[in-house]
Amino acid sequence: MNRRLFIQQASLFTMTLASAKILSACTSNSDNKSTTSTTNSSTAAIKEINFGVLSTESQANQKPIWEPFAAAMSQEIGIPIKPFYVTQYAAVIEAMRFGKVQVAWLGGKPYIQAAKVADAEAFAQVVSEDGTKGYYSHLIANKDNSITAKAIAAGGDKYVIENASKLTFAFNDPSSTSGFLVPSYYIFAKNGIDPKKAFKRLIFAGNHEACALAVANKQIDVATISNEVLSRLESTNPTARQKLEVIWQSPLIPSDPIAYRRDLPADIKKKFQNFFYNYKDAKILAPMKVSGFVEAEDKNWHTIRELEIGKKIEETKNQDNLSEQEKKQKIAELNQQLKEIQ
Incomplete structure (x- = not known):
């Protein structure tokens, strides 16, 4: 794909979360011991690490997926890793900013913001089940909705643009890459459409799962969702999934980054790198719809900045x-x- 085509922006929203204590770790070595001793002292100084989990689904659905992964992480790192569940994308960024979250699995757009304001540094990238380092944004409609067949025939994005004044529409979250940023650019900005003015009713549902349920329950005509969450619905809510039809697919989006705070001790960073670069337990990774992780750096998400x-x-x-x-x-x-x- 031509990288220049993959350009966009979404307005940045004010984010709120109560301030939390900033993580501090004592890595000094008063009696000039070996590097091994320094590593041990860093690990001992940090009693627990919060791992930020984005709110693509309800916490009830997230726990069975994330807790086994966090347990495996804890064993490798040698420090208890606690999943930090949030209800909004902005919350994990602010938690990272104030040191309440030290490591996080972020979306592309939230990472760009976290790199600006929360001292976040990407070190790994998700590899999907099919081996690709990317995913897609979709527009979905209810299979029983009279608009669905028309939208597929006309091209989902074109149909939505031409009939916006008759439709109800749901974005995911203003900080979501696939749930807001990508469809905002490709469907609306490129066609000179302001979605806030175009639709009969426009809402922000809060997360991907909420978008799916709003469409499945016929509360909203069209909504955004990622292909990954759509796939997970097959096991978490198959009844809802059977009611949904994809009417538009975006170009490939760079897959999610894993990022830690830059002030995390170097030896702890190395432990996280070793864990993510080598973790291959398919039984635990399968519910996440990923096959593993690869090394990455900040520039991998320049595409999102361009967008x-x-x-x-x-x-x-x-x-x-x-x-x-x-x-x-x-x-x-x-x-x-x-x-x-x-």
Whole structure:
């Protein structure tokens, strides 16, 4: 895929979470002992690590998936690893920012924000069941909804654009990559459509599962979801899954990053790297719909940064309150930002 086509932005939302104590770890060695002793002292100083889990589904569905994985992590790292479940994407970012979460499995867009404000550093990337390092955003509709067959015939994105004023629509979360950022750019920004004004009713359902259930229960006509969550519904809620039809698929999105705070002790970082790069237990990974993890670095998610900037460019072009000169100046600044991350 042409990397330049994969460009977008979503507006950043104010995030709130009560401040938590910042993690501190004593790695000093007063009697000048060996590196092994330093490693042991770092491990001993940290009593517990919170591992941030994004809210793609309800906590009830997440626990059976994440707790065995956290137990395996705890055994390898030598420190108890506690899953930190959140109800909004912003919450895990703020928890990481204030040191309440030290390591997290993030989506692409939340990671970009966490790298800015929460001192997050990506070190691993998810590999899907089929071996790819990517996933997709979908639009879904209820199979029994009269619009579904028409949407498939016309092209789901085109149908939604042309009939928006008659439709109810649900995004996932404003910080979601597949549930907001990607469809916002490819379906709306590129076509000069403001979804806040276009639909009969627009909501943010909160997570992927909530979007799926809203469509399955005929509360919403069309909603966003990732292919990964759609696949997991086959086991977590097969009744709902059978009611859903995909009417649009996005280009490939870079798969999720695993990130830790930069101030985590170096020896603990190394332990996390060793765990993720070598973990292959299919029984535990299968419910996550992944086959493993590979080494990664921050630049792997430049595509998401490009998407954010691209969306700003498209939105600027359609801003009626700006003069042509103001538009040119703003677009030039955004294009410069694009050049700096390429």
